[in-house]
Amino acid sequence: MKIHVVDLTGKEHELEAEPGWRVMEIIRDWGVPIKAECGGACQCATCHVYVDEDWLERLPAMREEERDRLGDAPSEEENSRLSCQLIFQPEMDGLRLTLAPETDPEA
Ligand code: FES
Numbered sequence: 001m002k003i004h005v006v007d008l009t010g011k012e013h014e015l016e017a018e019p020g021w022r023v024m025e026i027i028r029d030w031g032v033p034i035k036a037e038c039g040g041a042c043q044c045a046t047c048h049v050y051v052d053e054d055w056l057e058r059l060p061a062m063r064e065e066e067r068d069r070l071g072d073a074p075s076e077e078e079n080s081r082l083s084c085q086l087i088f089q090p091e092m093d094g095l096r097l098t099l100a101p102e103t104d105p106e107a
Pocket of ligand 1: 024036037038039040041042043044045046047048069082083084085
């Protein structure tokens with residue numbers, strides 16, 4: 001199973017994905033730069049991603065905590081999610097997303 005991630009330079013990565021892993025962990029563990037400062041605790045929004053429109057409705061609904069944290073993200077868009085709050089499932093095979101500016105490890 002795979003996810004497709006466009007990094008901050010515009011390069012696309014096809015990453016092997018394991019069910020039960022956070023999407024943020026998949027991105028980080030394959031070495032694509034993502035700040036993810038709080039390590040997945042829904043406290044920082046530096047794992048912010050934009051989900052491809054086709055996938056938006058197919059993902060599990062946001063919890064209030066994720067919505068609140070995204071509300072603090074300066075680059076929030078309608079298709080924003082926190083990748084640490086998305087637990088990869090087989091139905092998400094082929095998921096496409098783009099890293100948001102907050103994920104920049106140098107920022
Ligand atoms: S890693 Fe901090 S909110 Fe996702």
